[in-house]
Amino acid sequence: xxxxxxxxxxxxxxxxxxxxxxxxxxxxxxxxxxxxxxxxxxxxxxxxxxxxxxxxxxxxxxxxxxxxxxxxxxxxxxxxxxxxxxxxxxxxxxxxxxxxxxxxxxxxxxxxxxxxxxxxxxxxxxxxxxxxxxxxxxxxxxxxxxxxxxxxxxxxxxxxxxxxxxxxxxxxxxxx
Amino acid sequence: xxxxxxxxxxxxxxxxxxxxxxxxxxxxxxxxxxxxxxxxxxxxxxxxxxxxxxxxxxxxxxxxxxxxxxxxxxxxxxxxxxxxxxxxxxxxxxxxxxxxxxxxxxxxxxxxxxxxxxxxxxxxxxxxxxxxxxxxxxxxxxxxxxxxxxxxxxxxxxxxxxxxxxxxxxxxxx
Numbered sequence: 001x002x003x004x005x006x007x008x009x010x011x012x013x014x015x016x017x018x019x020x021x022x023x024x025x026x027x028x029x030x031x032x033x034x035x036x037x038x039x040x041x042x043x044x045x046x047x048x049x050x051x052x053x054x055x056x057x058x059x060x061x062x063x064x065x066x067x068x069x070x071x072x073x074x075x076x077x078x079x080x081x082x083x084x085x086x087x088x089x090x091x092x093x094x095x096x097x098x099x100x101x102x103x104x105x106x107x108x109x110x111x112x113x114x115x116x117x118x119x120x121x122x123x124x125x126x127x128x129x130x131x132x133x134x135x136x137x138x139x140x141x142x143x144x145x146x147x148x149x150x151x152x153x154x155x156x157x158x159x160x161x162x163x164x165x166x167x168x169x170x171x172x173x174x175x176x
Numbered sequence: 177x178x179x180x181x182x183x184x185x186x187x188x189x190x191x192x193x194x195x196x197x198x199x200x201x202x203x204x205x206x207x208x209x210x211x212x213x214x215x216x217x218x219x220x221x222x223x224x225x226x227x228x229x230x231x232x233x234x235x236x237x238x239x240x241x242x243x244x245x246x247x248x249x250x251x252x253x254x255x256x257x258x259x260x261x262x263x264x265x266x267x268x269x270x271x272x273x274x275x276x277x278x279x280x281x282x283x284x285x286x287x288x289x290x291x292x293x294x295x296x297x298x299x300x301x302x303x304x305x306x307x308x309x310x311x312x313x314x315x316x317x318x319x320x321x322x323x324x325x326x327x328x329x330x331x332x333x334x335x336x337x338x339x340x341x342x343x344x345x346x347x348x349x350x
Contacts, residue, residue: 046350061350096265096347104261106347134346141350 003037003052007101014148017048017055019083023124027058031080031122035060041100046138048145051101057083059142063135075135084119084143095137097151107155111137181210182227182236183256188249190221197243202227205239210260228259266296266316267345268323270330274338276302276309284313284333284340291329292321311338316345 006012020027030049038047038060045066049058062078091113098106114132117139121127131139141151186198195214202209202225210226229236233253244251270293272284281300289295297316304310319326323344330340 041349043347043349045348048350066346096345098265098347098349100349104263106263106265134348137348138350141348145350 001033001036002040003033005037005041005051005100006053007103008150008152010101012053012055013050013101013145013150015050015055016148017050017057017146019057020120023082023120023122027082028122030054031058031060034058035078038062039065044100045134046142047100048142050145050148057146059084059139059146061135061138061142063138066134074132076129076131079119079129079139080121081117081119081139081142082121084117084139084146086115086117086140086143088114088116090114093137094156095134097137097141099141099151101145102150102152107151108157109137109141109151109154110156111140115139117143179208179228179230180232181256181259182229182233183254184223184225184227184236184240185252185254186223186225186240186244186249187220188247190216190219191247194221194247194249195223197247198223198240198249201240201243205236206230207236207239226256226260264296264318265345265347266318267347268293268317268319268326269343269345270315270317270326270340271313271343272315272330272333272338272340273310273312276304276311277337280311280336280338281313283336284330284338285315287329287333288315288317288326291325292319293326293329294318294320 034047034049034052037052038044043066045063046059046061049056059081061081063075064077089112092110093113094108094110096106097109113136115136116128116130118126118128188194199209206229208228210228212223212225214223233255236253237251240251243249274280285295295315295317298313300311300313302309302311323342326342330342334340
């Protein structure tokens with residue numbers, strides 16, 4: 001069952017969501033519907049509960065769902081993030097983001113390249129995840145939703161060029 | 177009356193307040209702004225604006241007549257087809273720089289176009305000094321024949337003494 005996505009300028013997207021307290025069947029049903037909604041969207045690799053008008057700290061990320069994943073990009077497949085807390089940030093990288101709640105616009109956003117986070121799954125089990133690259137970006141994007149933040153709040157100029165990051169990883173042609 | 181879309185081009189000597197004055201006049205005249213690009217180039221200020229307006233070209237020109245005269249701007253108006261929400265997402269970004277010399281843009285874009293690049297956005301600038309200027313160009317576009325074809329094209333462009341790098345744009349939708 002796919003849920004209706006609310007889109008900015010709906011002010012509800014700017015509110016802080018509440019922690020989940022009960023890990024029950026109702027929660028698991030909601031997560032199944034949330035996942036259906038994410039997978040129904042074109043190219044969606046993550047979704048957060050407030051995007052469907054449910055203001056609790058729940059998100060799902062699955063960057064393996066993306067057709068052509070950036071090379072060397074490691075990921076955990078489908079991760080359910082309940083009451084997620086990012087505990088470590090490392091590095092900075094600019095990348096392009098869009099959002100199902102912000103149709104027809106993409107922009108450049110700087111995110112941490114690597115993060116460590118803890119989150120509960122839908123059974124109430126606590127996990128620690130080490131994420132990097134595209135998956136780390138997706139997690140940060142979704143956790144932002146739980147705090148009422150959109151990628152629009154983090155835009156940097158399209159003319160800003162911080163793409164040098166890859167030069168040291170062999171994408172340059174060895175002239176340096 | 178049906179609303180029309182126009183592309184306004186305004187160019188004049190740069191000075192503070194151009195954007196505020198021009199957009200205020202447009203607003204007061206009943207115009208609605210769409211996508212715009214406004215930047216200083218050299219000592220000029222340049223504006224390209226999609227404007228929705230329910231009158232004809234002459235009426236639109238009249239809306240800006242006072243500002244055009246007082247700010248010393250050149251105004252050009254085209255009636256355009258299509259409106260907003262026509263974005264196409266780039267999947268590749270290319271940066272090229274090097275000692276400035278004639279033909280950098282022509283040669284690079286020629287090779288890239290042949291290799292399947294559809295340019296969506298290009299900005300270029302000249303920095304360095306008068307004696308030793310450097311040319312810097314950023315392109316965003318769609319690689320119609322894949323990224324490797326563009327890399328091969330850039331390898332040839334680099335033989336002409338410029339540095340080039342290509343970065344795929346993997347847009348996250350969350």
